[in-house]
Structures are given as C-alpha cells and as structure tokens.
Amino acid sequence: MTLEAEYSPDADRIMSVSLGPQHPGAGHFRIKLWLDGDYVVRSEPDAGYVHRGEEKMSEYRNYIQNVPHLERPVILDSSNILFAYALGVDELMNNKVPQRAQYLRVIMSEANRIISHMYFLAIQGLFLGHTTMITWCMGDRDFWIDLAERIGGARVTFAYIIPGGVRNDIPPSAIEKGLNTCDWFDKRMDEYEKIFFRNPMVHQRSDGIGVLSREDAIAYGATGTVARASGVSVDVRKDEPYSAYEDFEFKTPVMTQGDVYARAYVALLDMRESVKIIRQALKKLPQGPVRLKLGPQPRVPAGEVYSRTEAARGEMSYYIISDGSPRPYRLKIGVPSAKNLRVLPLLLRNVHVADIPPIYWGLNYWPVEADR
Amino acid sequence: MAAQLTAKFPEVKVDWMKERRLKVSTSAMHVKEVGLFARSTLGFDHISTVSGVDWIAKNELEVVYFVGSTTPGQEDFILAISERIARDNPVVPTMVEVWKGAEYHERETHEMFGINFQGHPDQSHLFLPEDWNELPPLRKDYVSPGR
Numbered sequence: 001m002t003l004e005a006e007y008s009p010d011a012d013r014i015m016s017v018s019l020g021p022q023h024p025g026a027g028h029f030r031i032k033l034w035l036d037g038d039y040v041v042r043s044e045p046d047a048g049y050v051h052r053g054e055e056k057m058s059e060y061r062n063y064i065q066n067v068p069h070l071e072r073p074v075i076l077d078s079s080n081i082l083f084a085y086a087l088g089v090d091e092l093m094n095n096k097v098p099q100r101a102q103y104l105r106v107i108m109s110e111a112n113r114i115i116s117h118m119y120f121l122a123i124q125g126l127f128l129g130h131t132t133m134i135t136w137c138m139g140d141r142d143f144w145i146d147l148a149e150r151i152g153g154a155r156v157t158f159a160y161i162i163p164g165g166v167r168n169d170i171p172p173s174a175i176e177k178g179l180n181t182c183d184w185f186d187k188r189m190d191e192y193e194k195i196f197f198r199n200p201m202v203h204q205r206s207d208g209i210g211v212l213s214r215e216d217a218i219a220y221g222a223t224g225t226v227a228r229a230s231g232v233s234v235d236v237r238k239d240e241p242y243s244a245y246e247d248f249e250f251k252t253p254v255m256t257q258g259d260v261y262a263r264a265y266v267a268l269l270d271m272r273e274s275v276k277i278i279r280q281a282l283k284k285l286p287q288g289p290v291r292l293k294l295g296p297q298p299r300v301p302a303g304e305v306y307s308r309t310e311a312a313r314g315e316m317s318y319y320i321i322s323d324g325s326p327r328p329y330r331l332k333i334g335v336p337s338a339k340n341l342r343v344l345p346l347l348l349r350n351v352h353v354a355d356i357p358p359i360y361w362g363l364n365y366w367p368v369e370a371d372r
Numbered sequence: 373m374a375a376q377l378t379a380k381f382p383e384v385k386v387d388w389m390k391e392r393r394l395k396v397s398t399s400a401m402h403v404k405e406v407g408l409f410a411r412s413t414l415g416f417d418h419i420s421t422v423s424g425v426d427w428i429a430k431n432e433l434e435v436v437y438f439v440g441s442t443t444p445g446q447e448d449f450i451l452a453i454s455e456r457i458a459r460d461n462p463v464v465p466t467m468v469e470v471w472k473g474a475e476y477h478e479r480e481t482h483e484m485f486g487i488n489f490q491g492h493p494d495q496s497h498l499f500l501p502e503d504w505n506e507l508p509p510l511r512k513d514y515v516s517p518g519r
Contacts, residue, residue, distance in 0.1 A: 060516065218418050219418065220418075233442075234442060239448050240448035304389060305389065306389060315440075317420060317421055319421065329425075330423070332421065334423075339420075372499075
C-alpha cells in the first residue's frame with residue numbers, strides 16, 4: 001500500500017524528514033519520518049552507520065584475541081557482552097570455572113548493569129526536560145565506575161570476564177568499597193523516586209506515551225526492560241540461571257503499562273535488584289583461584305553452542321561454531337538492541353514530534369550495539 | 373518435545389546441542405510448517421536470533437532460527453530450526469508470518485549471506501551501505517580488506 005493511500009487523501013500534506021544520523025540524541029542512527037504537521041504518521045529506522053563487522057573480524061582472530069574487540073560495541077555494558085561469549089567458549093571447552101570467578105563475574109556484570117541504566121536514565125531525564133536527572137545520574141554513575149575500576153582496572157572497557165574465569169582477583173579494599181557504594185546508592189535511588197518518578201511533570205510527559213502491548217512485545221521479540229515494562233516477565237538470570245545467579249535472592253521487576261514511564265521505572269527497579277545481588281555476592285565471596293590457565297591460543301573442540309545472558313538491555317546471545325581450529329568458524333552475536341529495533345516503527349506512529357526522543361530512548365537502543 | 377517433532381515431521385532430524393537446546397534440521401520446503409507447529413503447538417512464541425552459516429566446503433548455506441518461549445516452565449528452552457540450501461541459488465521462505473520479529477533478522481541474514489527470503493516484505497540493506505555491490509560480507513569467500 002502506498003503511503004498516500006494509507007494516510008491522507010491529500011498527499012501534499014505528508015512531509016518526509018530525516019532524524020539523524022547526526023542528531024545529538026539519536027546517536028549514529030537515522031530515523032526516516034513521514035510527518036503530517038506535528039504528527040508522525042510513519043517511521044522507518046535506518047541502522048548501520050557504525051557497523052564494523054565484528055562477526056567477520058571474529059573469524060580472523062583466536063578465542064582469546066576476540067575478547068577485547070567483542071566488548072567494543074557496548075562500551076556502557078562491556079562486561080555483559082563478554083559474559084555471554086565467555087559462557088559460550090567455556091561450554092565448548094568444557095571449562096570448570098572456579099566459584100570465586102563466578103561470583104566476581106556476577107558482581108562485575110551487575111555493576112555494569114547499573115552503569116548502563118544510569119546512563120539510560122540520565123539521557124531519558126534530559127529528553128523529558130528534567131535537567132536534575134541528567135546531572136545526578138551522570139554524577140552518581142561515576143561512583144559505580146570507580147568501583148568497576150577497582151575491580152577490573154579500567155573505567156569503560158574492562159575485558160574482565162574472559163573464557164576460563166576473570167582476568168584478575170580483586171583487591172581486598174574493593175569489598176568494603178562495594179558494600180559502601182551499595183548502601184549509599186540505596187538512599188540515592190529513593191531520591192530519584194522522589195525527584196523524578198513521582199514528579200507530576202515527568203508523569204505528564206511519559207504516561208501513556210509509546211505504549212507497547214504485551215502481545216506485540218512477545219510477537220516482535222522484544223527483550224529486556226522493554227519487554228518487562230509491557231508485562232512480559234523475561235529475565236535470563238531467572239529463566240536459565242547461569243554462573244552463580246542461583247545463589248542469590250532477587251526478583252524480576254515487571255510492569256504492565258508498557259509506556260515510556262514504565263520503561264524508565266523498570267530500569268530503576270532493575271538497579272535495586274542489582275544492588276541486592278552485589279551486596280549478597282560481596283558478603284558471600286568464596287576464596288580460591290579466579291581463572292583457569294588457558295594459554296594464549298587455547299584448543300577449542302569442534303562443536304556448536306548457543307549461550308545467553310541477561311545484559312542491561314536484554315537477552316545477549318552468542319551462537320559459536322567451532323571446527324576445532326584456533327579460530328571460530330562462525331560467531332553470531334545476538335544483541336538486545338537489534339532485537340528491540342523492530343519495535344520502534346510500531347511505536348513511532350500517530351505520536352507528536354516532541355515525543356520522538358523519549359520514545360526512541362525509552363527502548364534503550366544503542367546504535368553501536370545493534371550494528372556490531 | 374523431540375518425540376513430538378519427529379512424530380509430526382518424520383523427515384526432520386533432531387539432535388540436542390545440550391540439555392534444553394534442541395536443534396531441528398529440516399529443509400526449505402518444510403521449514404515453515406515446522407515453524408508454525410513450534411509456535412502454535414509447542415509454545416515457542418518469539419524469535420531470539422537468526423543466524424546464517426556458510427559451509428563453503430560442502431557448497432551449502434545454512435539458516436538457523438533460534439526461537440524462545442515465554443510459556444511458564446519453558447523459558448529456558450531454545451529451539452534451533454535449521455535449514456540448508458545450495459550455495460548457488462539460496463532461496464528460502466520467509467518466517468515473518470510465523471514470527472513477526474523475524475523481519476529484521478532475516479533482512480540482516482539476507483545482506484550478510486546473500487540468502488533470498490521469499491515473501492519477505494523488505495529486503496533492502498539494514499546495516500550495509502545501500503551501494504554495497506561486493507560479495508555478501510559474511511560469506512567465507514569474501515575476504516576483509518587488508519587480509
């Protein structure tokens with residue numbers, strides 16, 4: 001069906017506009033919009049501006065050399081994208097990862113989830129016209145980055161979770177610092193609730209905007225916070241507990257409204273659970289080695305594996321085929337941003353132009369992650 | 373689950389990648405029926421990922437659909453539906469009518485492997501530049517610049 005036939009008896013009314021790829025909010029990503037006055041009648045995402053062929057690159061490098069470049073697509077959430085890779089390679093090689101390493105993997109993964117969600121909430125605050133939220137979240141996020149630096153030695157891309165365990169043990173001071181950060185952050189989250197989530201202005205701008213129904217969320221394969229805000233209780237940590245997640249008590253927060261507000265609030269509830277997990281893991285941290293000696297070019301038996309983890313944005317999955325050679329024969333990264341991308345044209349329909357940024361950002365879409 | 377599938381489709385081959393990971397190998401002719409059965413009877417309601425594989429030595433291309441379920445008790449199960457076709461004329465039916473979420477995944481597989489999904493609403497480039505006219509980059513005979 002042509003656009004004219006579908007939307008308007010008067011084709012001259014429809015104007016097509018590009019949002020991005022240089023838009024400060026859209027990142028390296030373009031949305032093609034068809035507008036009727038102030039209304040979006042149709043939209044089409046145009047990804048690929050930061051595609052760099054991670055999957056092809058992986059076929060030229062061995063399983064250890066792949067570690068640093070595989071975390072580059074998601075620098076905000078770099079531990080979680082490596083976590084699924086490490087699980088996959090461990091399964092292929094039949095590695096028995098030490099218990100202390102399992103706990104450290106969980107701690108780093110949850111700290112990264114908070115770092116990623118804080119960035120998400122900061123920018124969402126900006127898009128909803130709430131300047132305090134961006135200054136607070138960006139500032140507080142740094143304390144988590146400090147903790148991650150104490151654990152992994154870097155501030156953004158840690159290369160910490162590797163096949164066979166984690167790269168290094170943590171200094172004893174990290175445990176106390178981690179527990180203090182958890183206590184302090186619990187109080188900070190109460191303040192976010194007061195200043196942002198119970199703010200009538202935020203409600204006005206986000207309630208009932210960009211609603212995704214439960215049925216559509218499932219049918220279009222939405223994942224992570226997007227699915228959970230629409231009433232779908234998906235969480236790989238619960239559905240298929242990996243690493244040490246079975247040892248911890250936590251809940252999967254689910255909301256039913258499926259709007260921009262719910263997608264932001266689910267992120268806050270997620271962080272509350274992450275804090276609980278980190279606190280339990282730090283208190284129960286077992287002693288022992290933190291990595292297996294794999295060598296620079298480990299032998300990986302032939303086979304195929306589909307591993308998945310719950311990253312900050314949703315289900316992160318790897319399909320790895322090994323033919324017994326030092327390099328993967330095929331490595332497919334199933335990233336949550338690419339899974340949620342199909343939802344965008346559903347939501348950007350019959351909405352005001354001013355609602356585009358919060359709806360777009362509400363999907364927690366990260367162009368570099370989607371493009372790979 | 374494996375028994376249900378082989379009872380319904382005697383021609384498919386099932387093997388376990390591991391516990392709760394079932395790989396079903398079928399042909400391009402039957403893949404849609406298997407997909408519909410997996411969705412409506414077995415409860416696999418969403419697509420997780422679609423991957424292509426280039427088996428250049430056997431002159432074959434493979435498409436694997438990884439589908440998941442939100443049915444209680446089955447969330448940890450991943451079904452991999454695989455089909456193999458000849459490399460010179462890779463045409464398979466689209467699964468968009470079975471799982472709407474397959475659309476962009478198939479678009480990606482189309483541009484990266486040159487597999488033609490018959491009945492797909494839009495197979496224009498998603499990640500590659502519009503004017504890309506070399507081999508599909510994830511095929512094994514495409515060599516990255518500088519290699």
